[in-house]
Amino acid sequence: MADHPEDQKYREILLKPIDVCAQYKPKFGQGGREGLSLGTFQSLYQADAFYNWFGLDNPLMYAAHKAAGGMTSVYRQIGIGCERLFRQILIDSLGLSDEDATWWYERETPSGRRQKLYLDGRIPLQSVEDSHARDRVRHWINRAAGDIGVQKSIADSLTGVVFEVRQGYKSKDSKRQNADIANAASAYINTYLPCVVILSNQIDGDIQSRYRGERWAMVTGIVETDDDLRSTYAFTREVLGYDLAAFFERNSSQLRAELDRVLQSLLKAG
Secondary structure, eight states, X not given: XXXXXTHHHHHHHHHHHHHGGGGOOOOTTOOSSSOOOHHHHHHHHHTSHHHHHHTTTOXXXXXXXXXXXXXXXXXXXXXXXXXXXXHHHHXXXXXXXXXXXOEEEEEEOTTSOEEXXXXXXXXXXXXXXXXXXXXXXXXXXXXHHHHTTOOHHHXXXXXXXXXXXXXXXXXXXXXXXXXXXXXXXXXXXXXXEEEEEESSSOBOHHHHHHHHHTTOEEEBOOOSOOOTTTBHHHHIIIIISOOHHHHHHHHHHHHHHHHHHXXXXXXXXX
């Protein structure tokens, strides 16, 4: 299947973070930024009488640690790639600048320190020069706000939408959820509708319900629907004017090949 003009650029944005995983080395609780090589790991475990008695210096033990930590890294780096890709699609499809598509706010920590918190994308309506595209986004914001029970007076005051982008949401981490709820409150204060964008279907129903209850719009990786209030791919197609599902279809063989290369590297002991 032939590349579209933006395919190579988008593939590079998506795959560059994943390539980092191929160099992953486990740290074995030793701290520092660099992980341990197989040889250093064996020396460390052979010097520990208890571990040595059990033969935990076995290269297969190293491979198991490398694979376990590497798999977590793969999911994380795919998520980072998805964040960057989605933001670039906002820029390209709506004619936004990098500054337009980036949103952050400051808050004071319990210790009194000022902290910057970033979300993964933004559409400020005033920056969308194409009137048809701006009307599509405005109409979607109004419908999405009504769908999650935002009062009409608040919905009418919204000047854009900010996004939290993830490849999936497998964890029920209450700390992460509470942070997102705080992000939503700050978004509304700054007259933006907050929206979670999930690229896969990997999200628990209870989490979806909680986020919607806290007035987060949410779209997930449903492919076979035109409902742009529920589907990430319907949203990108109908609202942004870019067919993200078709991009993934066209580039699946390259994405699979790169991930296979990374996994082969992670599953080797050396």
